[in-house]
Amino acid sequence: MTLQQAELEESDVAHDEEIPEAIRAIRTRRSGHNFDPEAELDDETLEALVRDAALAPSSYNLQPWEFVAVQDDDRLEEVVExxxxxxxxRAAGTAILVVGHTEPETADRVxxxxxxxxxxxxxxxEQVKEQTVAGYQSEQAGRDYAIRNASLAAQNLLLSAHARGLAxxxxxxxxxEGMAEFLDLPEDKIPVMLIAVGPSGGEEPERLPRRDVEEILHREQY
Ligand SMILES: Cc1cc2nc3c(=O)[nH]c(=O)nc-3n(C[C@H](O)[C@H](O)[C@H](O)COP(=O)(O)O)c2cc1C
Incomplete structure (x- = not known):
């Protein structure tokens, strides 16, 4: 039995052919560290990943995120550092910085x-826009919005990569701070998540245990 099959069985995925693909992807996704250093991510796939990331939900659909992809060898060395x-x-060949907006700059358009x-x-x-913009007034609130929203986009990107057979x-x-400076982020944009992505080099080590539902699910109150 391959490791992946073992994982599938463990989460009851393999026994249920009817299981929706999205749930299968959630249950089998891993943080991949085994990349094929000889293979590259093509531009079409990079754009598809970002398109899927951008389908994530966001507060009032503000979509307060952007993505900086680094693929140039010398620049990737700097990212590794x-x-x-x-x-x-380095082995992944592509690093994508998911960037969050700390200001509601898309509010007028949206x-x-x-x-x-x-x-x-x-x-x-107009009223809802004013309330939304007012919600960004403190620095803390702006950072919270950036991280909350852009993290969901990051997860979409991870699942899309997994569904496409990438690590x-x-x-x-x-x-x-160093990354923000290196990638020339404007003052009102913050790094939220760096994603190493590329063609998979094969199996990953066994997944570490997850906490039980009994331990993490609270009903009615904490
Ligand atoms: C916020 C966050 C930060 C992480 N940082 C790193 C990191 O710097 N390097 C790394 O190799 N993995 C990093 N990981 C991956 C975790 O180690 C991984 O998600 C966790 O061990 C569970 O494994 P799985 O994603 O394969 O289920 C990070 C994950 C999250 C969500």
């Missing part, structure tokens, strides 16, 4: 779309 020498980034689509009348659209690892083990 900024990630404290994590060599799988609330126009809500109104254009007839989901809000013009007055309500991908989310990473926060890097120098945030």
């Amino acid at each position: 900024l990630a404290y020498g994590q060599e799988h980034v 609330f126009d779309q809500w109104v254009q689509a007839g989901r809000f009348d013009a007055e309500t659209g 991908a690892t989310p990473m926060s083990g890097f120098d945030f």
Whole structure:
């Protein structure tokens, strides 16, 4: 039995042919560290990954995220250094920084779309926009929005990569300030997650145990 089959059995996926593909992907996704260093991610796939990431939910559909892909060998070396020498980034061949907005810069456009689509009348659209923009007023709130929203986009990207047979690892083990400077992020954009992604080099080590539902599910109150 391969490791992946063992994992499938463990999570009852293999026994249920009817299981939806999305759930299969959730249950079999791994943080891949085994990349094929000879194979590269083509541009079409890179764009598809970002398109899938951008389908993540976001507060009022503000989509407060952007993605910086690094594939140039010399620049990737710098990323490895900024990630404290994590060599799988080099083997992956592509590092994508998921960036979050700490300011509601898309609000005008997005609330126009809500109104254009007839989901809000013009007055309500303006009110909700003002409330939303006001919610970003403190630095802490702006960072919270950035991280909450862009993390969901990062997870979408990971699942999309997995479903396409690629290996991908989310990473926060890097120098945030150094990375922001290296990639020229504007002041109001913050690094949320670095993702090493590329063609898989084969199986991954066994998944570490997950905490039981009994331990993490609280009913009615904590
Ligand atoms: C916020 C966050 C930061 C992480 N940082 C790193 C990292 O810097 N390097 C790394 O190799 N893996 C990193 N990981 C991957 C975790 O080690 C991995 O998700 C965890 O061990 C569970 O394994 P699985 O994703 O294969 O189920 C990170 C994951 C998350 C969610």
